Amino acid sequence: MADWKNLDELTAYKELEKLSPVDLKTVMAGESGAERVKNCSIPMAEGLAYNYAAKAVDGRITDQLEKLAAEAQLAEKFEELYNGAVINTGEKRLVLHHLTRGQLGKPVMADGVDKRAFYKEQQERIAEFADKVHKGEITNAAGEKFTTVVQIGIGGSDLGPRAMYLALENWAKKTGNFRMEAKFISNVDPDDAAAVLASTDVAHAIFVLVSKSGTTLETLTNQSFVMDALRKQGLDPAKHMIAVTSETSPLASSKDYLAAFYMDDYIGGRYSSTSAVGGAVLSLAFGPEVFAQFLDGAASEDKLAAEKDPKKNAAMMDALIGVYERNVLGYPATAVLPYSQALSRFPAHLQQLDMESNGKSVNRFGDPVSYVTGPIIFGEPGTNGQHSFYQLLHQGKTIVPLQFVGFRKSQIGTDVVIQDTTSQQKLCANVAAQIVAFACGKQDENRNKNFEGGRPSSIIIGDQLTPASLGALLAHFENKVMFQGFLWNVNSFDQEGVQLGKVLAKRVLAHDTEGALQVYSRLLEI
Structure with missing residues (x-):
């Protein structure tokens, strides 16, 4: 049986907190950056790959994250889950998706x-x-x-x-x-x-x-x-x-x-x-x-998520880096940025998946935790987002980790050449440029045009978005959220936070109100 402990009780986490942070601008510059991109990739199912080269981690940190995964028994807890343990402690249920x-x-x-x-x-x-x-x-x-x-x-x-x-x-x-x-x-x-x-x-x-x-x-x-x-x-x-x-x-x-x-x-x-x-x-x-x-793609990715070594397990590494960013580096949010119009509503789905699962302040036993848990999730497809909220991401005071998704080919298979390149080439050029721009920034004497850089990102890259690769992509994020819930020792499979508003709404409709609830009801002419 796995041992369920809070994150701040784990020795590996305490050691992780002691490690000096990585200067992302330095490690991503020049040839060192090129080598990182080649070496920081984990194969996923259906031809996808998770690349974390532009994350603010190095060998010291990933080695410590590996120790954290082992001490937190992430693989063992996943095994218990799919073998039918009562993982949903809040509702005393199995978790069988x-x-x-x-x-x-x-x-x-x-x-x-x-x-x-x-x-x-x-x-x-x-x-x-x-x-x-x-x-x-x-x-x-x-x-x-x-x-x-x-x-x-x-x-x-x-x-x-x-x-x-x-x-x-x-x-x-x-x-x-x-x-x-x-x-x-x-x-x-x-x-x-x-x-x-x-x-x-x-x-x-x-x-x-x-x-x-x-x-x-x-x-x-x-x-x-x-x-x-x-x-x-x-x-x-x-x-x-x-x-x-x-x-x-x-x-x-x-x-x-x-x-x-x-x-x-x-x-x-x-x-x-x-x-x-x-x-x-x-x-x-x-x-x-x-x-x-679609199911086959998800099943293939689930099998890879059972791997104990996070350096061979994309979902586990993604989860570990996310917890490092949230709890050690103190970043409050994550932006999901698919460079695929077909994934236009995928960030909205991940918003519910992540925030409803891990937006908790008590552990799986109902005891308060002393650390932050799930991040705020938001996002839009690229390149639309570039003309919307990327301004804050590039030059705002809050550093927001970024999760890109990109494909080499479009789904339609046809394109048009304008100014010597196709639309798909322009799309892919933009995501590549954004990763480096966020990581490395640009110095300028004009402070209004200065980019600090040091903004971490990862990217999941595939050949084309198909039913099988979509299934693998979905399973990756489901398993990432699951692993993060294990690390934070929260129950990722109930959602009591959505219930109170429902109860009060029923009272409003039954005209059983008082105080502020009664006044708001009258203002809305209910």
Whole structure:
């Protein structure tokens, strides 16, 4: 059994704090910088590689991080997790999202069920359903094919699947794998559902309602909004809806749905893109074969994350460097900067994944911790971000570590030459330039044009964004967040911080208010 200790109780961490910091500008300059770029790369699955040359670490620090990983038993804790230990201590649950894409260790039994077999069964049911929709064997009441799929969900039921759909939409169109357009309704703001419905041929749309508990207020409200719109067009909502929920939820046996596909409490919402939550919408949009490729990429990266040596384990090294930056160097945030328009919503997904998982102030046993934990996560695709918030990143007083993602080839495979270079070459040139500019800076007598440099970054580089490489990329960040939670000794798999606002909102709607809550309610005319 692994030994769970707070970060500041670990001898390796105390020794890490004593090491003098690295002058990033010096080590990244000239030939030494060139050698670092060549030597600081860790292979990932599906042709990806994690390069940390522009991070403020050297051999002394990475050696100490290796000792920290060993003392914190990161590999052993991961092994316990995927073999079915109760890692989610807050809710006393197993953590099994890795099982949705493969078997890393021994079979995991829970509730008298082989959970890998259960998840695989749901994938097969979804694949069969999607195939029937695509072949026209499952149709609307008029016997016509569905052409659009609309997911109704919020949080992890929206952010991950939406990001994955957008990441693969152009790839699917280019490769002939595009089956149905997907749209998403998440916000309880009626303008969200109204806008989606206004642009959708609802008579040929199939709606996927995602709620594990079957009681999520925003999701059920949006379901009612959609059902009302269907009825107004003379359509039977039960012929246009499927559910993704738990077997014990009120949605599971409801006659309001064409079919119900199941997940369980061992899959957290923000970790659910590889479960039925992402599987239904992605299989309908692109075909079950594409979703299977996505799962294979994630499974391949999970296997690499089981490696004990952080110098061969990209997710573990990424996590260790992140903790060093957060707790030793004192950096409060991390910017996620994909140089790929297809990943436009990937930073938003990672924002939830990271901040909902590790935004904690007590350890996994409920005791307060004396150190900072998860960073603030934000980001936008490059080059858009360069014309937005990069000004602060380059010349502001706050140093923000940067996490770039880049691909050598675009998804569309075609391009145009303008001023002797293609658009993709310009994109790649920008990310290369930004890494060096942030690290090395530029001296100028005009202080307004002076760049201090010393801004650390890493980059994940791949050949092209495909379903398999997207799966590997997703798994990398899920495992990074997991390892950081282990290091901080927090429970990365509950989210009590989202509950209080929900409780108070219900009181407002029931007019059970007093004090400031009552006044705010009146100001908003509730």
